Amino acid sequence: MTFFSLRQLSSILVFALVPSFALADDSYAIAGISIEFILFALTLLGVALFHNQTFYVALAGLISVAFYKMIFTSFKTGTGSAGFAGHLGHEWVTLANLFCLLMGFAILARHFEKSHVPVILPRFLPHDWKGAFGVLVIVWLVSSFLDNIAAALIGGAMAHQLFRARVHIGYLAAIVAASNAGGAFSVVGDTTTTMMWIAGVSPVSVSHAILASAIALIISGYVAAKQQHAYSPIIKHAHEHTHVDWGRISVVALILVFAMTTNIVVNRSFTSISGSFPFIGVAVWTAIFATIPVRRHDWEVLGKSLKGTLFLLCLVTTASMMPVEKLPAASWQTTFGLGFISAVFDNIPLTALAIRQDGYDWGLLAFAVGYGGSMLWFGSSAGVALSNMYPEAKSVGNWLRHGWHVAAAYVVSFMVMLALLGWHPEPVRNEPVLAPAVEGQSPAGTQTDFNPEISTSE
Numbered sequence: 385m386t387f388f389s390l391r392q393l394s395s396i397l398v399f400a401l402v403p404s405f406a407l408a409d410d411s412y413a414i415a416g417i418s419i420e421f422i423l424f425a426l427t428l429l430g431v432a433l434f435h436n437q438t439f440y441v442a443l444a445g446l447i448s449v450a451f452y453k454m455i456f457t458s459f460k461t462g463t464g465s466a467g468f469a470g471h472l473g474h475e476w477v478t479l480a481n482l483f484c485l486l487m488g489f490a491i492l493a494r495h496f497e498k499s500h501v502p503v504i505l506p507r508f509l510p511h512d513w514k515g516a517f518g519v520l521v522i523v524w525l526v527s528s529f530l531d532n533i534a535a536a537l538i539g540g541a542m543a544h545q546l547f548r549a550r551v552h553i554g555y556l557a558a559i560v561a562a563s564n565a566g567g568a569f570s571v572v573g574d575t576t577t578t579m580m581w582i583a584g585v586s587p588v589s590v591s592h593a594i595l596a597s598a599i600a601l602i603i604s605g606y607v608a609a610k611q612q613h614a615y616s617p618i619i620k621h622a623h624e625h626t627h628v629d630w631g632r633i634s635v636v637a638l639i640l641v642f643a644m645t646t647n648i649v650v651n652r653s654f655t656s657i658s659g660s661f662p663f664i665g666v667a668v669w670t671a672i673f674a675t676i677p678v679r680r681h682d683w684e685v686l687g688k689s690l691k692g693t694l695f696l697l698c699l700v701t702t703a704s705m706m707p708v709e710k711l712p713a714a715s716w717q718t719t720f721g722l723g724f725i726s727a728v729f730d731n732i733p734l735t736a737l738a739i740r741q742d743g744y745d746w747g748l749l750a751f752a753v754g755y756g757g758s759m760l761w762f763g764s765s766a767g768v769a770l771s772n773m774y775p776e777a778k779s780v781g782n783w784l785r786h787g788w789h790v791a792a793a794y795v796v797s798f799m800v801m802l803a804l805l806g807w808h809p810e811p812v813r814n815e816p817v818l819a820p821a822v823e824g825q826s827p828a829g830t831q832t833d834f835n836p837e838i839s840t841s842e
Contacts, residue, residue, distance in 0.1 A: 412456060418707050419456075423449050427702060428728055431762060432780035438762070439691050442698035449702050459705070475704050477662050479697055484665025485533055486696065486769050488672055490689040492639050493537035493773065494682045499632035502545035509546075511620045513613035516555065519543060520562045520605040524597075527566025528573045530640060536563040536766035540773045543612075550616035556777045557787025558608030560767040561758035565601055568754035569594035569747070576735040577750050578651060583739045584812045585746045593747040593754075596801040600755055603793035611786065635675045642671040692772035696765060703729055714743040716807045722749070723756030723794055727763040731756065743809045748801065752794075759791045760784075 412419045427445025431438050454464050461470030496502075509515035519542050527535035539559040543551045567573030569591050571581035577590050646667035650658045672681060706729070712718045722734055731753040738744055738753075757764030761771050761783045771777040784791075 419452060420449055420706050423452060424702055424706060427699075431699075435779040435781075438778055439695040439698070442695050442702070446698045446702045449705050453705060471705065472701075475701065477659055479701065481662035481665040482700065482765060483693060483697060484662060484669055485531065486693040486765065486772075487686055487689055488639070488665070488668035489531070489533045489537050489769060490685045490772065491672055491681050491683075492534060492636055492668075493541045494685050495632045495635045495679065496538050497541035497544060498682075499629045499636065500626050501628055501633070502542040503626050504628065505542060505546060506619050509618065511618060513609040515546070515618040516609035516612040517605050519546065520558055520601065520609065523559055523562040524566040524601050527563045528570045529644070530573070531643060532563040532567050532574060532764070532766040533769045534640060534643070535566060536560055536770045537773065539563065540770045544773075546618050547612060547616045548619065551774060552608070552611045552615040552786065553777055553779075553782050554786035554789065555608045555612040555615075556770060556774055557758065557761075557783055557790050558604050560761070560764060560770055561604050561755065561787075561790045561793065562601055563766045564755050564758045564764055565597040565751075568597045568751045574750070574754050576731055576753050578647070579735055580739060580746055580750065585739075585810075589746040589810055590750045591747070592805060593751040593801075595805065596748075596751040596797040597755070599797040599800055600751075600793040603796060604789045607789035608787075629679075631679050635679055638675055639668055639671040642667040689769075689772045692768055692778075696762065696768040699762060714738070714741055714809060716745070716748065716802055719744060719748050719752050720798055723752035723798065724759070726753045726756035727759040731764075739812060742812050745808050746810060747805075748798070748807070751801070752798065755794055755797075759787075759794065 414422060423445065427441060427448075430441035430445065434441050450468055453459055454468055458464075459467035459471045461467050461474060505519075506515070509518045519539060522542070523535050523539035526538060536559055539562065540551075540556070543555065543559065547555075564574070567577060569577075571577045571587045571590060580590060581587060643664055646664045650663045675681075712721075722731075722738070726734060735749070735753050738749055758767065760780060761767045761777050767777075777783065
């Protein structure tokens with residue numbers, strides 16, 4: 385695809401619907417669908433069709449939606465360019481936090497890969513498809529107490545070594561799914577569950593999501609492990625003289641400790657200021673700079689990760705401008721649908737709206753919005769981060785064709801959990817004090833005064 389054709393695509397996104405304004409009603413909608421949503425849908429379609437130029441498509445979509453709102457409608461923060469500037473001012477913390485996490489965890493993943501831990505894993509893993517499944521279980525467990533981005537990148541680093549850099553796209557989808565499923569039942573494992581916890585939802589009220597999470601891991605993990613074993617089996621023997629680089633392990637550990645500690649302390653003790661600064665992102669980079677004397681960081685990976693990171697930020701910013709005001713009545717059907725919506729629309733504002741609406745089964749909601757983003761490679765920040773490591777995954781068609789088991793696992797797991805445990809809505813104990821944020825952003829960067837009239841966008 386040439387740059388000229390990209391400019392044409394940008395023009396189409398901006399102007400294709402202009403002739404229809406005269407036919408639309410005063411709310412600027414077509415067939416009851418907001419123009420913003422139509423432009424966003426065209427952007428996602430462009431991402432699916434032009435997977436080799438996803439950044440430029442996402443940038444074109446962002447520009448088209450921004451200009452449409454500046455010229456024809458308004459932002460909740462005002463009109464015109466001033467309104468757009470105000471909107472970015474409202475979103476800067478979440479965007480900065482996400483940028484810092486994606487770039488910082490790219491360095492973390494490289495340290496983990498060079499620590500030689502993935503090389504010695506064959507000593508402890510089975511030498512058939514069950515070894516590939518074991519890696520997914522590790523990712524699932526790690527994600528229950530760490531950020532899903534870190535868990536996915538650690539899984540990607542392990543897979544790169546264990547499968548001789550030949551990783552099946554279906555297995556990449558399973559790594560993302562495992563990282564998202566692992567945090568669905570833990571209030572410290574995912575931004576969405578931490579939001580529920582801060583709002584007053586008991587950790588016990590989300591813990592039963594482990595049932596659906598485990599079923600999804602087994603279904604998707606089994607199919608993906610078989611795919612990977614047929615494509616490139618796990619190496620059978622570790623290098624006998626390979627030793628773990630404990631210096632690099634200490635770097636990885638310090639980065640993760642900084643992230644976890646900041647996450648817990650800020651969100652439990654300083655909630656009133658948690659949305660004013662990207663605390664966890666800065667904490668990650670503080671640890672990175674502090675460990676420069678320990679081991680040289682591979683700064684080269686930042687260049688490789690930059691475009692993918694900016695791609696996600698474009699999508700997140702575009703989604704933040706969508707007129708999301710309310711959700712349908714709380715029910716298991718609504719919750720089930722939110723899982724599919726979260727594959728293309730960030731799950732954090734959806735979760736914030738659900739908390740404000742109240743009356744959900746929080747375990748089912750946590751699984752739906754947490755796991756749903758795994759269905760597409762750009763549906764969660766974990767997927768985007770892993771795709772930076774494996775660019776061949778940046779194809780919606782290939783992701784759906786080879787990673788079909790992720791969507792199947794979502795449907796089966798959700799329905800089994802619903803059938804066995806039922807629908808048990810509970811009220812939030814405390815008044816919600818949450819602001820919209822972005823999927824993949826640590827809760828420490830989540831704002832804590834949610835206004836549903838200012839919607840935001842893995």
